[in-house]
Amino acid sequence: MNSDNAKAQMRKGVLEYCILLILSRNDVYATDIINILKESEMIVVEGTLYPLLTRQKNAGLLSYRWEESTQGPPRKYYTITETGRQFLKELDLSWEQLIQAVQSIREKHNK
Amino acid sequence: MKKTIKVNLGGLIFQIDEDAYEKLKDYLSALSNHFGNEAEAKEIVSDVESRIAEILQAKTSQGKQVIDINDIEDVIRIMGNPSDFDTESKEDKNFSYPSGSYRSQKRRFYRDADNAVFGGVCSGLGTYFNLDPVIFRVLFVIVTLFGLAGVPVYLILWIAIPAAHTAAQKLEMHGEDVNISNIEKAVKKEYEQVRENFKRMNARNRFRDFFEELFRAIGIVLITILKIFGVFLGIILTLTGICFIIAFSALIIGHPGMINIEEFQVTHLSFFMEQFAEHGYLIILFIVTFLLFFIPVCWLIYLGLKLIFRFKAKYLYAWFASLAIWIMSIILFIVLLVLIGMNFNEVNSTKTTLNLDTKNYRTVYLKINPSFQDQSNIELLLGIKEQADYYLSKDKIIYGRPRLTIRNSNVEKPSVTIEKESHGSTFDNAANNAQQISYEVIQKDSIVLVDPYYKINKSEKWRAQHVDIDINLPVGTVIYIDNNLATVLKYTETVEGIWYKALIGKTWVMTENGLAPIDKHNKK
Numbered sequence: 001m002n003s004d005n006a007k008a009q010m011r012k013g014v015l016e017y018c019i020l021l022i023l024s025r026n027d028v029y030a031t032d033i034i035n036i037l038k039e040s041e042m043i044v045v046e047g048t049l050y051p052l053l054t055r056q057k058n059a060g061l062l063s064y065r066w067e068e069s070t071q072g073p074p075r076k077y078y079t080i081t082e083t084g085r086q087f088l089k090e091l092d093l094s095w096e097q098l099i100q101a102v103q104s105i106r107e108k109h110n111k
Numbered sequence: 112m113k114k115t116i117k118v119n120l121g122g123l124i125f126q127i128d129e130d131a132y133e134k135l136k137d138y139l140s141a142l143s144n145h146f147g148n149e150a151e152a153k154e155i156v157s158d159v160e161s162r163i164a165e166i167l168q169a170k171t172s173q174g175k176q177v178i179d180i181n182d183i184e185d186v187i188r189i190m191g192n193p194s195d196f197d198t199e200s201k202e203d204k205n206f207s208y209p210s211g212s213y214r215s216q217k218r219r220f221y222r223d224a225d226n227a228v229f230g231g232v233c234s235g236l237g238t239y240f241n242l243d244p245v246i247f248r249v250l251f252v253i254v255t256l257f258g259l260a261g262v263p264v265y266l267i268l269w270i271a272i273p274a275a276h277t278a279a280q281k282l283e284m285h286g287e288d289v290n291i292s293n294i295e296k297a298v299k300k301e302y303e304q305v306r307e308n309f310k311r312m313n314a315r316n317r318f319r320d321f322f323e324e325l326f327r328a329i330g331i332v333l334i335t336i337l338k339i340f341g342v343f344l345g346i347i348l349t350l351t352g353i354c355f356i357i358a359f360s361a362l363i364i365g366h367p368g369m370i371n372i373e374e375f376q377v378t379h380l381s382f383f384m385e386q387f388a389e390h391g392y393l394i395i396l397f398i399v400t401f402l403l404f405f406i407p408v409c410w411l412i413y414l415g416l417k418l419i420f421r422f423k424a425k426y427l428y429a430w431f432a433s434l435a436i437w438i439m440s441i442i443l444f445i446v447l448l449v450l451i452g453m454n455f456n457e458v459n460s461t462k463t464t465l466n467l468d469t470k471n472y473r474t475v476y477l478k479i480n481p482s483f484q485d486q487s488n489i490e491l492l493l494g495i496k497e498q499a500d501y502y503l504s505k506d507k508i509i510y511g512r513p514r515l516t517i518r519n520s521n522v523e524k525p526s527v528t529i530e531k532e533s534h535g536s537t538f539d540n541a542a543n544n545a546q547q548i549s550y551e552v553i554q555k556d557s558i559v560l561v562d563p564y565y566k567i568n569k570s571e572k573w574r575a576q577h578v579d580i581d582i583n584l585p586v587g588t589v590i591y592i593d594n595n596l597a598t599v600l601k602y603t604e605t606v607e608g609i610w611y612k613a614l615i616g617k618t619w620v621m622t623e624n625g626l627a628p629i630d631k632h633n634k635k
Binding site: 030031034044045046047048050051053054055058071072073074075076 | 121122123142146151154155158159161162164165168188189190191192193196
């Protein structure tokens, strides 16, 4: 097992959380999300995002609308739904718990 | 110099090099293969397309006009391999683009356009079966020589089977060998899986899993049997279709102008057909009949080949087009038959009676008129066994066999009744056709001479004409029936125990119950 793969798996796990976080602030389109995620090095390849967005949309966490663009064809703007916000709250909570859990394990065994 | 292709990607137009286009196309099809075929997959791919369009747009806005292969490689690097797309870690982690992203590595039947002589069918077959395409070329030539069947089979394959153009298709074309050891491998793999699952069963609910696995195993066996059966059925269908074509072309090419089906025989077919309709009509009728037969045979062969090779169907419109043509052929066929049949709508006949003189002679001799001309150089045109015979002379005149019967007249006066009958478009037309039949019976002293054929005048067409001759004799008349009457003598009333065909070459006497042997009568 190489470390790159482990990192990728870790990132993938929290990617859904990150997407909801980005969308909770304001409505954006896919490329905006990609740019943010790339900046923070959450994703390596862009393709990763699309299946996630589609699945979250189909799960009712997101919805989208088409918006005209000055630079080309219309863009898909994603919005977080009420269900999405509920879901995000739960994820916030479990993220806290996860960090605490990892933290406590590190403190105990990393000495 | 490179060829470029114009593509619409996510609503934007791009000029793109051909090789770059192939690469992009393969990538996108690998994506859609990866995600399956549901609506979700389509949405993902179309989102990805839009993003690719955006990236490419950024490249072109830098003053670049044509997208080349480096740009596409860039894009693929940015977007990532299909295997990277999955967030849930799946078992197929080690799959990678391009070879792994295709669901199956099974070999598919494609036309091999790179090594083609005509359409690449034979080279495709060669690749599929791992044989030299020359073998298939020779086979096609042989099958074509024996009844032309090779041509339609080749055309069907050419139309139905896509050529391997893209890299993905070429990969599929050269996929894993279709041979016994690979089938064995596949079956073994299935078996191993089943066994593995059986082992794991211990930890789980024994009972339910046992049945689950049992049904799964049965399912695998059934599917395998069905697949084998499908190929078998396909071979049968294809061969049946080819046999039909061979039989059909043998009918046309082998004996132009002759049909011989048991008791029904037609020679000089083209001449005979012209009797029904004008030449133009006949050509249409011929084409329509041909299509009526040929299209279903093509379907049969196509289905058979599809079952054998399980190729991806292309050109769906060919089905609809052929169906439309076929239905049109049926309609045209019926219309033409009705039009032709109209000439036979009505029947009419004319009767003439000739009085015979029998009183002055002890015996009347019934013979074929020996001076009848054209008797030697006529050939059978249409023969329906025991029903009717028509003949054609060298100078294209139609003759027919009359039907002669001898009966008890119940009156003193002996006579000959000649009834000429014909079909026609109208009642009057039929009567006119009947009048155009020439037939004669004459008496020379004690001899009654009948013509062996009736003649349909040259200006007339064949309208199922008939001539019936009744020889009406009063009781007590003695008659000798000559041997040469055998061809025209039909059912005649006789005393019990004598078959009418036995009447010839002997002398008979008319009684109340029909003809009777002369000696018996005399004894009475």
